[in-house]
Amino acid sequence: MNMYLIGAFVFWLAAWALNVWLSNLKPTRLTKLLVPVIFGITLLVIWEWVVRGLEVKAVLLPPPSMIWERFISDLSQLGSVQMIFADGPISFGCENSRLCADFIQTFIKGALSGYFIGCGAAFVTAVAIDRSPFLQKGLLPVGNFVAALPIIGMAPILVMWFGFGWQSKAAVVVIMVFFPMLVNTVQGMQAQTAMQRDLMRTYAASYPQKLLKLRLPAAAPFIFNGLKISTTLALIGAIVAEFFGSPTVGMGFRISTEVGRLALDMVWAEIVVAAIAGSAFYGVVALLEKATTFWHPSQRGQD
Amino acid sequence: MIRLWHKFGPVVTVVVTIFVIWYVMAVVMNANWAYDKAKRADVDLGFSELVSDTWSQKKPRLPAPHQVAVELWNTTVLKNITSKRSLVFHSWITLSSTLLGFAMGTVLGILLAVGIVHNKAMNLSVMPWVIASQTIPILAIAPMIIVVLNAVGISGLVPKAVISMYLSFFPVVVGMVKGLRAPDAMQMDQMRTWNANKWTTFWALRWPSSVPYLFPSLKIGVAAALVGAIVAELPTGAVRGLGARLLAGSYYGQTIQIWSALLMAAALAASLVMIIGQIEKITLRKMGMGR
Incomplete structure (x- = not known):
């Protein structure tokens, strides 16, 4: 047995004991935050020391410290993200930093633009078909059906239609987020009680008034649910679509080529970027939800 | 009959609409290739020829539904299950x-x-x-x-x-x-x-x-x-x-x-x-x- 393995084992036991002790205390905000953080740190430490202790080759599983080094060394070459106004409206210059260039190509250009177009289109469609029960009855089962399909398989077709650039990735994202968003919004638009509808009637509210004052606000939790589901889908769609063809930049492209070159530290660094981007994206939408639907019962009564 | 319509009518309508759009899009998206081919062969392409060509190309940008159906039939029913082309x-x-x-x-x-x-x-x-x-x-x-x-x-x-x-x-x-x-x-x-x-x-x-x-x-x-x-x-x-x-x-x-x-x-x-x-x-x- 070597020291690293014993260390990892002892650390695990200690952290476990600490967590058991903490979780048997009176639950406060601090313990609720501390316990998962300790758990996460434990995982990282065990990973680091087991990899070192068993001398696992870096081409199989690099230790977290090595991934972090690669992540930092790549970003440190960045200098600053320059905005170049010379050609076109705004283009970001990410010289020397591959992670930054990949992030902009995949997340900003591919995922974000597709997310906005897809969610926007789904929202407009949902409001449009709201007045027609016939269309609703027809589109909802089809939408539910399509939402369960492996839509990611459309990627090669869309790459063929829209070329290797970010446009095809945005197109994949549009299709991926459209149906979950549509189904959620349509469901939300029906989420008022008979009492609320009657109230609107006694006020003699017109359709736009009803839409703005009752139906959309009542639908907000559902809409945000769709938006939150779509954040993850958007990033997945943009990355996986790059496996089917991309310019020589992009997170999916980098992952697939660096795996081929067995440069796993770079792959993991890219995954770190994807994880941060994904959680931040989700977090922003969740915060937006808190800020705009604080009055809704589903948001009240928490913590 | 009316109850059946109430149950399945909307869904069937939507699905049929999707197929119609699919066929129309197949014509639109494959038209370029059809026109190119016609130009090289020096023939004038009428509407009916255009449609029949766009629905039967070998490597279309968007294959028509029946082409996909035929391919599905050929590669599932007609091929031996153990074949790599099945x-x-x-x-x-x-x-x-x-x-x-x-x-x-x-x-x-x-x-x-x-x-x-x-x-x-x-x-x-x-x-x-x-x-x-x-x-x-x-x-x-x-x-x-x-x-x-x-x-x-x-x-x-x-x-x-x-x-x-x-x-x-x-x-x-x-x-x-x-x-x-x-x-x-x-x-x-x-x-x-x-x-x-x-x-x-x-x-x-x-x-x-x-x-x-x-x-x-x-x-x-x-x-x-x-x-x-x-x-x-x-x-x-x-x-x-x-x-x-x-x-x-x-x-x-x-x-x-x-x-x-x-x-x-x-x-x-x-x-x-x-x-x-x-x-x-x-x-x-x-x-x-x-x-």
Whole structure:
């Protein structure tokens, strides 16, 4: 047995004991935050020391410290993200930093633009078909059906239609987020009680008034649910679509080529970027939800 | 008749509309190629010729539905199942890793949920990470898992199943934790008055009341597992499976092949979800929870 393995084992036991002790205390905000953080740190430490202790080759599983080094060394070459106004409206210059260039190509250009177009289109469609029960009855089962399909398989077709650039990735994202968003919004638009509808009637509210004052606000939790589901889908769609063809930049492209070159530290660094981007994206939408639907019962009564 | 229309009319209308749009788009998108060909052959292209040409090209930008249907028929019914050109063969490859991964993911998810519900420390430490990991694009690590497992000598079915497992296990954990916690205080008190131990409480109360939560998670999980299996077939340039068909099709511009693989995957996903739906119906009815 070597020291690293014993260390990892002892650390695990200690952290476990600490967590058991903490979780048997009176639950406060601090313990609720501390316990998962300790758990996460434990995982990282065990990973680091087991990899070192068993001398696992870096081409199989690099230790977290090595991934972090690669992540930092790549970003440190960045200098600053320059905005170049010379050609076109705004283009970001990410010289020397591959992670930054990949992030902009995949997340900003591919995922974000597709997310906005897809969610926007789904929202407009949902409001449009709201007045027609016939269309609703027809589109909802089809939408539910399509939402369960492996839509990611459309990627090669869309790459063929829209070329290797970010446009095809945005197109994949549009299709991926459209149906979950549509189904959620349509469901939300029906989420008022008979009492609320009657109230609107006694006020003699017109359709736009009803839409703005009752139906959309009542639908907000559902809409945000769709938006939150779509954040993850958007990033997945943009990355996986790059496996089917991309310019020589992009997170999916980098992952697939660096795996081929067995440069796993770079792959993991890219995954770190994807994880941060994904959680931040989700977090922003969740915060937006808190800020705009604080009055809704589903948001009240928490913590 | 009218009742039938009320039930199926809207859906049928939407589906028919989709097919009509599909045919029209096939004409529009393939027109360029048809005009080019006509120009080179020095013939004037009338409307009916244009339509018939755009619906029967060999490598169209958008194949017409009947072309895909013919390809599907040719590669499923007319080919020997063991042949490499049979879509049934490829579907089976994908389906087997989907099912293996789905089974592993379900078992793992249920075990984890049981742990989370019964152990305070586990609840506080693991649950936030389970939720956080949903926001991470897990599929991005698929290529790495495949290559790394290959390097340690594990290849074939298992690496793909691992990715399917990864994708299908989160919905199961989340659904099961909710389900195992579904019994209300009154029911738990009842168990207490009977002096039931943890084990009995689990089998007699928690487990049965989690079943209605389990099935919807399983439906999401199996769809995710299929996506995982398909994506897992991409990075290694696999030669077998629906994902490989998609990739090969996109390399060689065989659009009809891509669409048939895609429809096959869709049919697979739909039937898996439907089978689970049927099992759900029967189980819930037998448990006295059916509607």
